[in-house]
Amino acid sequence: MDSVLVVGGTRFIGRYTVEAFRDAGYDVTMLNRGSHDDPFADDPDVAHVQGDRRDRATLESARDEVEPDAVVDCVAYFPADVREATDVFADAEAYVYVSSGASYGEERVPKREGDTALKSCSEEEATTDSAETYGARKAEGDRAVFAAAEDGVRAMAVRPTVVYGPHDYTERFAYWVDRVDVEDRVVVPGDGLSLWQMAYVEDVASALRIVAEEGTAGEAYNVGDEHAPTLGGWIDLLAETCETGVETVGATARDLAREGLEPQDFPMYRGSPHVLDVTKLRDLGWSSTPHRVALQRTVDEHRANDRTGRKYGPDREREAALLATLTE
Structure with a gap:
């Protein structure tokens, strides 16, 4: 893979994801609305496409203009976002969805991919933008990734626990x-x-790159400090x-x-x-800072x-x- 489209890219996880792929030698393009300060505005190694990721025509235009090998979706907050993106970018070599450790629906220690149950998500929750529905929406996004993989898309999910590090606007x-x-x-x-358990932001970004390169379609990967x-x-x-x-x-x-x-x-x-097992990610060659x-x-x-x-x-x-x- 040589090129990546980062959906999002100006704030926190997206910002470090752009840096991780850029520093690994990828041709990087960001897709966002341009509503936040762009730390890469003067970076000649990062291209920009402006538009609303929730507009299918915008996604299709970005796909046709960039022809990305990999897509990293940092701002898919609703299950419909994931379903739309995995359809538009079905021919990409990798689609990586930024999910969350909040998608887990059981209190287990540690929480393991494929073992610990995910939260359910009602139709109302799937379209309600609130802190209370966040985990359910992320879990339903995971299920959309799994469904896309069954249809032949190399789609994968990365589940960070709560993220910390420089430029954390959540405070x-x-x-x-x-x-x-x-x-x-x-x-x-x-x-x-x-x-x-927490996850350092640079480690989340490196996990997204490694999963894009080495991950298995239809799999989810936890990420958190070791x-x-x-x-x-x-x-x-x-x-x-x-x-x-x-x-x-x-x-x-x-x-x-x-x-x-x-x-x-x-x-x-x-x-x-709240502890996530990161064995699957470590097996791909990842480690935490x-x-x-x-x-x-x-x-x-x-x-x-x-x-x-x-x-x-x-x-x-x-x-x-x-x-x-x-x-x-």
Whole structure:
């Protein structure tokens, strides 16, 4: 394969996917609406097609203009998007759908492709754009990939768990980077043992390239860090990276309730462990970036931008009041 069309490509996972294929020597074209700043606007090695990926005519025009060997679909948020794209790009050598670990419908540790059941998806959920339907829509997109493969399309899915790294516009992880980098003491819900495996963004991008090159049609591939620290472990790693001495103070659900909070108000908290088995992806030659390397890049970029993540967690005034009661 020599050429790739990245559907999306300006924000976070898409941005790093463009870089991964470009740096591997591919002819890269991005397809997007042009509604966000384009980090590759002045890059002569990245071509651009503007249009709405939900418009079939746009997809067909991009196909005919680019004739891509591979298609990586970073912004297929509805099952219909996947069905349309696998039809339009049926003759490509590879179609890779960015799915999600949220597509799993069972609480298993770890969650395995082909073993752990996916979420069901009703007709209403398939067309409803909300956080509550996100996992169901991604699961139905996976099923669309499997159906396309049965029809002869070399279509595959990659399921990242929650993604972190530089340029993360969601700011979920930024909340903890900011707290550790700025404050001396922080509240951690529970005992800090909340376990939610994460995936470094560059590793997700490399997984998409490797699956395009080496994956098997009709298969899904989990991607996440090969080591999954607890929330408390992440804070310790961040403190080491930021070179700060932060004190963590655990708070039970009852403690939090006194300030009108609950554990789920803190980013990256999960009541039950969420861990994806990445054996299938490793068997293709993939590996994850060491945490100290990934976090140094993340912290360096965090300090250069204005994304703090503070609006996605408890405000500091409320946290300080809670700290005062917990350490009396």
